[in-house]
Amino acid sequence: MTQKYVFDRSILKDNIQYVEIKSPIDDSVIGLVPAMTKKDVDSAVWMAKEAFKGWKNVPLNVRADILYKAADILLEHIDRLTDLLMKEVGKDYKSANSEIKRTADFIRFTADTAKSIHGESIQGDTFSGFNKDKFAMVTREPVGVVLAISPFNYPINLATSKIAPALIAGNTVVFKPATIGSLCGMELVKLFQKAGLPEGVLNLVTGKGSEIGDYVVSHTDINFINFTGSTEIGLGISEKVHMVPLLMELGGKDAAIVLKDANLAFAAKNIIAGAFSYSGQRCTAVKRILVVDEVADELIGYLNEEISKLQVGNPLEKQVDVVPLISTKAADFVMELIEDAKEKGAKLIVGGKRQGNLIYPTLFDYVTTDMRVAWEEPFGPVLPILRVNSVDEAIELANRSEYGLQSSVFTENITDAFYVANRLEVGTVQVNNKTERGPDHFPFLGVKKSGIGTQGIRYSIEAMTRVKATVINLNH
Numbered sequence: 001m002t003q004k005y006v007f008d009r010s011i012l013k014d015n016i017q018y019v020e021i022k023s024p025i026d027d028s029v030i031g032l033v034p035a036m037t038k039k040d041v042d043s044a045v046w047m048a049k050e051a052f053k054g055w056k057n058v059p060l061n062v063r064a065d066i067l068y069k070a071a072d073i074l075l076e077h078i079d080r081l082t083d084l085l086m087k088e089v090g091k092d093y094k095s096a097n098s099e100i101k102r103t104a105d106f107i108r109f110t111a112d113t114a115k116s117i118h119g120e121s122i123q124g125d126t127f128s129g130f131n132k133d134k135f136a137m138v139t140r141e142p143v144g145v146v147l148a149i150s151p152f153n154y155p156i157n158l159a160t161s162k163i164a165p166a167l168i169a170g171n172t173v174v175f176k177p178a179t180i181g182s183l184c185g186m187e188l189v190k191l192f193q194k195a196g197l198p199e200g201v202l203n204l205v206t207g208k209g210s211e212i213g214d215y216v217v218s219h220t221d222i223n224f225i226n227f228t229g230s231t232e233i234g235l236g237i238s239e240k241v242h243m244v245p246l247l248m249e250l251g252g253k254d255a256a257i258v259l260k261d262a263n264l265a266f267a268a269k270n271i272i273a274g275a276f277s278y279s280g281q282r283c284t285a286v287k288r289i290l291v292v293d294e295v296a297d298e299l300i301g302y303l304n305e306e307i308s309k310l311q312v313g314n315p316l317e318k319q320v321d322v323v324p325l326i327s328t329k330a331a332d333f334v335m336e337l338i339e340d341a342k343e344k345g346a347k348l349i350v351g352g353k354r355q356g357n358l359i360y361p362t363l364f365d366y367v368t369t370d371m372r373v374a375w376e377e378p379f380g381p382v383l384p385i386l387r388v389n390s391v392d393e394a395i396e397l398a399n400r401s402e403y404g405l406q407s408s409v410f411t412e413n414i415t416d417a418f419y420v421a422n423r424l425e426v427g428t429v430q431v432n433n434k435t436e437r438g439p440d441h442f443p444f445l446g447v448k449k450s451g452i453g454t455q456g457i458r459y460s461i462e463a464m465t466r467v468k469a470t471v472i473n474l475n476h
């Protein structure tokens with residue numbers, strides 16, 4: 001890596017309150033972001049509302065060129081941003097670096113996709129009683145001011161997956177990054193501005209969600225909310241807003257269902273990568289295994305082998321898979337789940353150890369439905385195995401969760417794969433693969449308490465636009 005992120009204190013102003021951003025790796029202060037007031041929020045929303053009048057009329061090809069340029073600038077700064085991502089959210093080098101590349105690809109694909117979204121024309125005579133003299137021109141219009149709220153775990157990518165589709169569609173944006181992740185958020189906004197976004201089109205709001213969150217989400221000039229984060233905060237937002245469309249990606253408890261004819265070595269490799277990369281701090285991480293009892297012991301052998309290959313430690317020192325969790329509170333919560341499982345008689349196969357905020361990859365067998373880890377989302381490196389006697393029991397347990405983001409099914413039999421996939425109450429079923437979001441143009445959604453609406457490049461653009469019909473009546 002050539003360029004490092006450097007915290008420049010000279011830009012700080014005396015009359016502004018700041019929030020300290022500390023690295024989860026060693027608790028050192030790596031930067032400060034303004035703790036914005038309600039007045040600051042008002043002015044960000046006002047700027048967005050004013051800028052919308054012009055931005056919605058900027059030709060699509062001009063908006064697309066700005067996005068292409070933003071993708072180029074992002075890649076020009078990849079070393080510095082990778083370094084910042086690693087320090088700010090404790091990501092390992094490979095994951096941080098690929099998050100930036102993936103984001104540049106996302107931005108480009110967004111611009112390309114928008115160019116191929118066309119309206120339609122509907123002739124009246126296709127409905128009884130009407131003739132060709134009446135027809136509708138159906139176009140897509142931006143919704144207005146989009147509030148984009150992102151979580152800590154993909155501070156560049158999950159922010160961009162809201163911002164880029166919103167902008168290309170002609171919306172303006174008020175962007176509230178997660179506090180841990182807001183240094184990345186500030187960099188992102190700067191590079192979009194450098195790419196040529198007019199003033200007021202993308203506006204940053206920083207500060208703690210617990211202090212300004214309610215005020216931002218209930219602001220009367222916000223026309224759409226695109227949120228990724230916990231179910232708890234997401235539900236809170238949905239209770240506070242009225243007549244504002246919501247697009248939300250929330251929590252998950254993704255199951256990997258392993259049938260008796262699965263390729264167990266392959267399944268184990270996928271499951272461990274899915275469960276433990278970035279310490280399981282991914283909404284799509286594999287968060288429970290439902291395995292048919294007959295093959296459970298053999299699967300556990302393979303799982304153990306894969307866990308022993310995981311690198312654990314400080315991402316600034318070496319390439320690792322399992323990193324310190326984002327906060328002490330997060331690590332305390334994961335340890336609570338571990339202790340609860342131990343007390344209730346689960347068999348600890350490996351792990352359970354903690355050093356500061358670093359929790360070693362932990363695998364439990366014989367987890368039962370009275371244990372918290374069977375149902376709660378750890379957002380950490382703990383993986384429970386629930387043994388089942390039949391495929392139907394696996395499906396029933398998978399569906400008993402309050403969440404419904406994704407599920408995997410591992411089997412060599414396509415008929416069984418469809419049998420399971422057709423019965424799972426989730427947004428996406430992965431056949432013979434770990435649960436995961438990409439590629440980013442696929443639809444991505446959660447059912448039940450995992451979300452509302454559908455993301456994915458085309459789907460996000462469609463969600464943040466509305467249909468407008470202009471009906472032409474020809475008078476002869």
Ligand SMILES: NC(=O)C1=CN([C@@H]2O[C@H](COP(=O)(O)OP(=O)(O)OC[C@H]3O[C@@H](n4cnc5c(N)ncnc54)[C@H](OP(=O)(O)O)[C@@H]3O)[C@@H](O)[C@H]2O)C=CC1
Pocket residue numbers: 149150151152153176177178179180207208209210212213214217228229230231233234236237249250251252282283284377379405446450451
């Ligand atoms: N389904 C999915 O695609 C994904 C889901 N997630 C879920 O997110 C969680 C982890 O991310 P995390 O960042 O900790 O989630 P949080 O829910 O804690 O925070 C998400 C965002 O909401 C903000 N926020 C906090 N309080 C409010 C409020 N009252 N009003 C408006 N915004 C508020 C946060 O700001 P601040 O940081 O300042 O508190 C942050 O920007 C997990 O549950 C995970 O499953 C994460 C990624 C993807």
Ligand SMILES: O=C(O)[C@H](O)COP(=O)(O)O
Pocket residue numbers: 153154158281282283284285435436437438
């Ligand atoms: O927020 C998350 O955790 C992501 O949406 C998951 O993306 P991934 O499956 O590509 O890690």
